[in-house]
Structure formats: C-alpha cells, structure tokens
Amino acid sequence: MPGSELPTIKVLITPEYSLAQHVTGLLVDLTVPSDQVRQLPEYSELLSFTNSFSASSDSDEEEDTGQAFDTLAQLLILAKSRFENSNIEWVEGRSTPEYMRLICRASPLELDQKGTRESAVDLRCDQGGLLGSGIAFIPLPASEEICRIVVAWDLSKAPSGTRAVWTFGEGPDPVEMTGPSSILCESVYMVGKIQSNPSAALPWTLPDYYGFYWFGDLPPNIQAIRDIHYEFLLKVSEFFQDPPSASNPYRAFVRNNGAVMSFGGTGFTRSHIFDYDDQIAQAHDYDLVRRMSYEMVHNWLGPPSTDDTIDWLYEGISNLLSLYLPSRNGFRTDDYFTSTFNTLCMKYYTNPLLRVPLADLMILAPTNDYAKEMIAARAWAFVAGTDFRARELSELKRPVEDLSIKVLAKKRARGEEHGIWEWMDLLHPLMGEEVVGRYKSMLGGSVILLPVEISDVKSYRLRPVQQEVLDFGMDRESFEKGMISGLKLGGRAANAGLREGDKIIWSSHLWKCVDDFQAHMELVVRSGGVEKRVRYWPRSFAKVDSWQIVKVEDQDVSTPPVGGG
Structure with a gap:
C-alpha cells in the first residue's frame, strides 16, 4: 500500500519551560487514525499509558490527565487499570466517527539518589533539556497495523538554539516513518540545547541516518567513545549486512543523571540511551567500549x-x-x-x-x-x-x-x-x-x-587460576534502599566495620566490582550517629576454579591444562 494510503498517526510535541528557560515537561497532541477508531463500540480500549506517564500528574483533574476529542465533540474518557501496577488504559464513553485526538501532558521522572530499577526508559531532565523514550510519555494506540507515523515539534516558544531530535530524524519539521504504532514508544526523544557529533548549526547539515547527541560537556572517557562511535556503527552494520540509511537510521543519546547512581545503556528501535552519573571517572576505556559494542549489537x-x-x-x-x-x-x-x-x-x-x-x-x-x-x-x-x-x-x-x-x-x-x-x-x-x-x-x-x-588464535591459551567468589557481604538491595541489611558476620564487609542497620549515605558503583576483580567497594555510612568511610573487597574468603587467557609466551609452561569443574 502506498504511504499516502496508509492510516496516519500524528504526534505534535511542544516543550514547556520554567522561568529559567529549562524544559519542565511536554505537551503531547496525538491524532489516532480513523481506521483504528471509527468502528469501535462504546468502552473500547483506545490507548494505553505506562505507569511512568500516569505518575507524571499530581492531580486527577481533566486538564492534567488529558483531553480527548473526535469530529463531533469532546469525548468522555475514563482511566482504568486491568492489572495492579500495570498500564493505565483510556476508554471512550461512546463510539467515535473518524479520528480521535488526545492532548495530554507529560512530566519528567524525579529520581532519588539511588534511582529505580526500571527508570532507564523514563523521561528525565538533563542540564536544562529533556531526554527519554516514548514509553514514558507517548500514549500507545491499541492497533498494531502498519501506519504512516508523523512526529513534529512546536518550538515557537522555545529559547533560541533549541533543537529537537527523534530517533528517526531531527525536527522541528515533521519527520515521517512507516511501521507499527509501537515505534512511537520504542524510540527516543530529546529537546533542549543539544550538542551532537557531527555538530551542526543547522539541522539539515546533519546526516539523515546518524547522530550522537548529548547536553553540556561530555566527560573525557565518553568523548573517546563518541569519536569512534560512527565508524564502529558502520562496521557492525557491515557485519549484519544491514547498512544505515535515511529509512534505517541509528542515533545514540547520552544522558547525565548527576548524583543519581547510573551507568549503562538501554537499547531502543534503531537508537540507544547511555546513562552516566558523577562517578563516570570510574569507568575505564575498555568498560565503555564493551558497553558500546554490547548495546549496539542489541539493535539487531x-x-x-x-x-x-x-x-x-x-x-x-x-x-x-x-x-x-x-x-x-x-x-x-x-x-x-x-x-x-x-x-x-x-x-x-x-x-x-x-x-x-x-x-x-x-x-x-x-x-x-x-x-x-x-x-x-x-x-x-x-x-x-x-x-x-x-x-x-x-x-x-x-x-x-x-x-x-x-x-x-x-x-x-x-x-x-x-x-x-x-x-x-x-x-x-x-x-x-x-x-x-x-x-x-x-x-x-x-x-x-x-x-x-x-x-x-594459537598465540593464546587458557590458564587455570583460583579466584574469590563475588560477595558484597550483605543483601544487595541494601545499596538501593540505603540501609544495610542481611550483613554476613565474619565477611569482609562486616570485618571492615559495617553494621546491620547502618544508613548508607553514599557508595561507589556495584557494577565496577562485578566487572573488575580487583575493585573495592567504598561507602559512607552513618552508624550510631557518626559518619564514617568504609572500604572493603566484595569477595568471599572462599576460592573457586576459574580461568584467564594469556599469551603463550607469557604463560608458565608447567601450568597444567584445564580439566575439571
């Protein structure tokens, strides 16, 4: 079916600002194609919102949660949840002719110091801008038929120098994509004083299939990844025999979460968000290269x-x-x-x-x-x-x-x-x-x-070694909840001076200790009303058989071959 004959979903996104000219939220204007709503009976499911969207409103008033219209008049919409802690579904109170238009607001997630397990997909503030996936704020039409999807931005009230980017192209002018409606949720949106590689003062000077985007100044170790990212994408695309193009783009987005503990990426359709925090200096070059490669491969x-x-x-x-x-x-x-x-x-x-x-x-x-x-x-x-x-x-x-x-x-x-x-x-x-x-x-x-x-690879050989088992010495949820629980008596954490019930004020990254055998955990805790800094090796005293690869000329020829579990 030619693109012009496909049902069309239109999304117009308008950023909203504080007095300091920082993006505080998004006004989303969604038009659902007539083919998806014309024949629906009363109380049919039209759209689904994620929990992160519903959580963005502090009020149940209609102007905060959203308004729906069709060609006749405003629709009565009801919010309900079929499953506890699941999607919020909107239903309309009468059958609708032709299209339905929904207007709603979305606000960024406010994270505490430890963040949340599922927060990677959310809409977040970053240095005056906003960045997140559509999962966080795009109402998802129930139909999965192939549609013509059009995303545009209204930047008429935005500060000078504002840019707006979607996975499939840079606004503010409409960007079109053909596919299922889920593309809207499984892609990335960014608005604010965006910087990019390649850099450009004018949007149309950017390549139509690639970009690496961030706010503010990139830490030096991420700059090193930025500088190889495009060439690496070309090699991975060549490996999978799937070259990038205007209709098959790839865009990477970097998000600074400040003091909120985060290091790692989340893959979306033809795009990726990499989150980092104020401990990014802990990440060595190889840590970042591994994650870049892993996340890019996930695209395929x-x-x-x-x-x-x-x-x-x-x-x-x-x-x-x-x-x-x-x-x-x-x-x-x-x-x-x-x-x-x-x-x-x-x-x-x-x-x-x-x-x-x-x-x-x-x-x-x-x-x-x-x-x-x-x-x-x-x-x-x-x-x-x-x-x-x-x-x-x-x-x-x-x-x-x-x-x-x-x-x-x-x-x-x-x-x-x-x-x-x-x-x-x-x-x-x-x-x-x-x-x-x-x-x-x-x-x-x-x-x-x-x-x-x-x-x-004849120049390399595995060498058996004894290595200590990973063991943080307490329930790992302690770091997320901010209080030590399940402390193991006689373990390295307890021996370093930590006590059950100590409040964790700050800690270094757990991921570093998982990936680096020599890395130590560092914590600042409040114990008995006194703050203290504790450092320990998150390994048990028990050792297990493990293996490491070495160059043949570096290996002791007397080392026996691997032969047991």
Whole structure:
C-alpha cells in the first residue's frame, strides 16, 4: 500500500519551560487514525499509558490527565487499570466517527539518589533539556497495523538554539516513518540545547541516518567513545549486512543523571540511551567500549525495550561480539581482547550462583542481581564454548557467526522465530546432537568448560587460576534502599566495620566490582550517629576454579591444562 494510503498517526510535541528557560515537561497532541477508531463500540480500549506517564500528574483533574476529542465533540474518557501496577488504559464513553485526538501532558521522572530499577526508559531532565523514550510519555494506540507515523515539534516558544531530535530524524519539521504504532514508544526523544557529533548549526547539515547527541560537556572517557562511535556503527552494520540509511537510521543519546547512581545503556528501535552519573571517572576505556559494542549489537539481536523478559541467548551473543568486534576491526588492540575475555570468564566462574539451574535463575532474576548477572555470564560461556567447538569442527573461519548469528538477525528482522531452537537447528548440520547436549547441560547448571587452546588464535591459551567468589557481604538491595541489611558476620564487609542497620549515605558503583576483580567497594555510612568511610573487597574468603587467557609466551609452561569443574 502506498504511504499516502496508509492510516496516519500524528504526534505534535511542544516543550514547556520554567522561568529559567529549562524544559519542565511536554505537551503531547496525538491524532489516532480513523481506521483504528471509527468502528469501535462504546468502552473500547483506545490507548494505553505506562505507569511512568500516569505518575507524571499530581492531580486527577481533566486538564492534567488529558483531553480527548473526535469530529463531533469532546469525548468522555475514563482511566482504568486491568492489572495492579500495570498500564493505565483510556476508554471512550461512546463510539467515535473518524479520528480521535488526545492532548495530554507529560512530566519528567524525579529520581532519588539511588534511582529505580526500571527508570532507564523514563523521561528525565538533563542540564536544562529533556531526554527519554516514548514509553514514558507517548500514549500507545491499541492497533498494531502498519501506519504512516508523523512526529513534529512546536518550538515557537522555545529559547533560541533549541533543537529537537527523534530517533528517526531531527525536527522541528515533521519527520515521517512507516511501521507499527509501537515505534512511537520504542524510540527516543530529546529537546533542549543539544550538542551532537557531527555538530551542526543547522539541522539539515546533519546526516539523515546518524547522530550522537548529548547536553553540556561530555566527560573525557565518553568523548573517546563518541569519536569512534560512527565508524564502529558502520562496521557492525557491515557485519549484519544491514547498512544505515535515511529509512534505517541509528542515533545514540547520552544522558547525565548527576548524583543519581547510573551507568549503562538501554537499547531502543534503531537508537540507544547511555546513562552516566558523577562517578563516570570510574569507568575505564575498555568498560565503555564493551558497553558500546554490547548495546549496539542489541539493535539487531536484542528484544524490544517494551519487553521485560530476559532473552538469555542474545545476552550471550551480544557479549561474545563485544569481545570480538572492537579488536577485530582495529578499534582497540589485542589487549582489549584479553581484558574482556578475562572479565567475562571471571564474571561467570566467580558468581555465587554458578551451578543453579537456569529455570531457577529466571525466577530469581527480577529481585536478585546475582541471578541476573549469572544469566548473562552463563549465556556468554555457553555461546563462547559453542563457538570454540564449532571452529574445531568446521573449515569456516567463524562458523557460529556465519551459520547462526547473522541468520538469526535476519530472521528477527523478518519477524520470524529466532530463538534457541532455531539456533540449534542452524548449527545441527555441523555439530549434530552435541549442540543439544551442550544446551541441556547449560540448563541444568553444569559448569561450562572452555577449551584450553582456542583453535584459530594459537598465540593464546587458557590458564587455570583460583579466584574469590563475588560477595558484597550483605543483601544487595541494601545499596538501593540505603540501609544495610542481611550483613554476613565474619565477611569482609562486616570485618571492615559495617553494621546491620547502618544508613548508607553514599557508595561507589556495584557494577565496577562485578566487572573488575580487583575493585573495592567504598561507602559512607552513618552508624550510631557518626559518619564514617568504609572500604572493603566484595569477595568471599572462599576460592573457586576459574580461568584467564594469556599469551603463550607469557604463560608458565608447567601450568597444567584445564580439566575439571
């Protein structure tokens, strides 16, 4: 169907300002196509709002929650929730001819010092501007039919120098995209005094398919990522045989959350938000390169941002490619390969839930960070082990990548099944039932043993080591809730002077200790009315068998090969 004949969803976004000329919220004017509302009976579901949107209003008054119209008059709309803590649904009180127009306001999320587990998708302030995903403020039409989607910005009252960017192009003029209505939610919006790479005083001088955007001044380590981001995108796009274009763009957005603890990214359709805080100096170059690679690969392989499920296979694939792609394409030296390999090994073998079956990990993951980390680490070990074995069996240089990973990405793009069973079917002609056996063993929690020698990287070899198990010495929720609970007596945290019930005023990042074997936790706590700084190593006194990769000439030839769990 030609684009002009498709039903059209129009969104007009108007930023609202404080006296200081900072963006304080967005006025959203949404027109739903007539094909989606004309035949609906009374009390049909028209639109769904996320909890973050409903939470942006402090009042139940109509002018705060929204107003709906059609060609006849204003509609009676009712807010209801089918499930506790789920979407807020709007229903209309009579059948509607032709289109429906909804006007509503959205305000940014106000985070406390520790933030929230699910806050990455929210609308947030940053240095006078606003940045977030459509999940936070775009009412989602119920229909998923293919539409002509038009997003425009009203900047008539905005300060001079204001720019507005959507994943699929820069405003304020209308930007059009064809696809399901979910694109509106699974994409990114940014408005304010935006800076970008490439930089431009005029929007039309930017490329029509790429941009790297931020507010204010970028920290030096993020600047290093910015400078390689575009060229890296081209290499990853080449790997997946999916070059960027005006209709297939990629845009990266960087958000400074100040004192709110955050480090990491969230992938959306053809875009990505990277969040950082005032501890960004802790992040080394390799930390940032790994995350850049992992998140970019998710553009082709990861689940949509609106999907809360954990797709462990894609976690493993993304981590494997974050190991290969930066060093293979010359963005970092071989030292990056060894450092990343050793980090991934350490995260797998020293996790305290190493032998827990995958089904149990999935149950624990929503409330247990060790389980969530174990799923990703085990997935990497499973994919990496399969990759190394396939290289031994095949004359292809990269059989897993060519026979399965790239094929799965194409299946996903076509809307076909692209999970673990398809993965095993693709590798079965090469590996036979061995690939199924590996899968079943992984499900049960058996320790995955990697080969001592990597078949096509003869200069490297795995060396067995003893490493201490990751253990923060207390319930990890303590850091989120701001009070120590579940303190382990005799553990390193308790031995350093921490006490049950101490109030946590400040702490360093947990992620750094998960990714860096040598990293220490630092805390400022109030204990017995006295503030004190505590530093300890978040590792247990128990050691486990682990492995690290070394260059052959650096390895002690007397070191025995890996042979046990």
